[in-house]
Amino acid sequence: MQCSYFDAERCRSCTWMGQPYAAQVAGKEEHCRHLLGERPDLVWSSAVTSAEQGFRNKAKMVVTGSVEDPALGIVDADGVGVDLRDCGLYPEGLRSTFPVLAEFVTAAAIQPYDIVRRAGELKYLLVTQSPDGELMVRFVLRSQEAVARIRKHLPVLLGALPLLRVVSVNLQPEHKAVLEGEREIVLTAQDTLRMRLNGIDMHLRPQSFFQTNTEVAAALYRQARDWVDELAPSSVWDLYCGVGGFALHCADGSRDVTGIETSAEAVTSAETSRREADLTRLDFRVGDATAFAVGAGREPDLVIVNPPRRGIGPELSRWLEGSSVDRVIYSSCNATSLARDLAAMPSLRPRRARLLDMFPQTTHYEVVTLLERAA
Template sequence: MQCPYFDAYRCRSCTWMGRPHGEQVADKERHCRDVLGERDDLTWLPPVSGRESGYRNKAKMVVGGTVDQPTLGILDAEGRGVDLEGCGLYPDDLGATFPVLAAFVTRANLTPYDVPSRSGELKNLLVTLSPDGELMLRFVLRSQEPVARIRKHLPWLLDALPSLRVASVNLLPDHKAVLEGEREILLTADETLRMRLNGIDLHLRPQSFFQTNTQIAAALYRQATAWVEELAPASVWDLYCGVGGFALHCAHPDRDVTGIETSAEAIASATLSAADAGLTRVRFAAGDATAFALGAAAPPELVIVNPPRRGIGEELSRWLESSGVRRVVYSSCNAASLARDLAAMPSLRPRRAQVLDMFPQTTHYEVLTLLERV
């Protein structure tokens, strides 16, 4: 893949841009193998790759420029907007929304937030595309002042983007280098975007996390489900469950599945998905994964963990080591933190692993590992 923004040094976010895709995937697997170390009893499954461009289901567009000439993209070193509406990482259905959204900024008189002067209102536009081509749009604002204008012109936007199902405002009043704030104001009757993967409907609320690459996320869930079905545990915990992707895929009439996640929004999404699917033996609860494990009366037969980049940490690793849990499915986006966690639970040995190219054109990837107690 070649990118004119990268070649012109306007955006260098994709550090591996221009490298052959197959070479990227091979290097990611090589890196993961090196970090985890040589293990005679570890079987590596073939790496999973998909599209090298047009793969992102979510656009995180920083808004810069002016009301009349807004930019959607990133900020440069001076905090000025760099327009990336033609970024090749986005599929056509997502890229087609950007000119419409830029026009809406002008129509609704939404002043882009200017970082150097700390003035203006509209900070980011967050757009998510479902596998069915439906959209969720979030306006990240400094205050509620523009909300009335957004509501006034929303019918125009819904007409211009007929696939738009969920729209909301997120309030981020602080001058911080973060993507969003805590408070969300829904603008549409629909509250969730339906993300259909492998025949399973996952409901996504505005503040819920979902994997960036739909194609690779589906493969990730399929592989984890295949391992779980092969092992046939009677009880499963899905820790750091997000909107319940692993838990819902692993549901079975003869299996109790529990999902734990700190985000109440994600748990609301997961609970709705389970209810829609009629899964009576799948339950979700908001809470800290480590605290839940340490406070449980008894461990399950299998634990799935899908932590953030920092990993599961020493405390949960120690609990897993001493818990008697026979098997763990560990999905990691950071091989270094995975290696640290593995070192803290030596009785749970990695038996199978697979690298998934979740983030083409970058050094990042996902690795799925099956651990078994020795």
């Protein structure tokens, strides 16, 4: 993939841009295998590759410039906005929203936030596209000053974007590198975006996390489901469950599945999906993954973990190492923290692994491993 923004040095976010895609995947596999070390009993499946471009289902656009001429993209090292509306990582369904949203910013007179001067209102536009092409748009604002105008002009925006289903305002009053604040104001009757993967309807609320690459996420969930179906455990915990992707894929009615997640918004999303699917042996709860495991007083047959980049950490690693859990599926977006956690769980050995290229043009990737307790 070639990118005019990268070639002109206007954006260098994609550090591997221009490298042959096969070489990118091979480099990621080599990096991951090196971190996990030589393990004769570890079987690697072929990597799941991605489309080289147009694969992102979410755009996080910094809004700069003026009301009359807003720029949607990133800011450079000097705090100057760089408009990236034609970024090739976004599919056409997302790219087509950017000029409409820029016009809306002008019509609703929402002043873009000036990082240097610490003035203005609109910090980010967050746009998510579902597998069916439906859209969620979130305005990240410094205050409620523009909310009334957004409400007033919202019918025009809904008319211009027929597939727009959810619109909200997130309030982030602080001047710091935090994408969003705690308070969300939903402006549409519909408050979840339906994300249909592998025949399963998942729901995404405004403050819920979803994997960036829809097709590769679907492959990740299929892989975990295949391993679980093969092992046939009677009980499963999905720790760091998010909106319930792993849990929903593994809950076929033959086993008890519990999902744990700190985000109440994500659990509400997961519970909506569970209720619609009428999965009576699936349970979602708000809570800390480590605290839940340590304090549960019982142990499942299999645990799925999908932690943030920092990994599961020493306490949960110690608990798993000392537990009677025989199998763990560990999905990681950071093989460095995965390797550190594996070192703390020597009895749980990786038997199968698969790299999934969730983030083409960058050094990042996902890897999923099946751990089995040594005899």
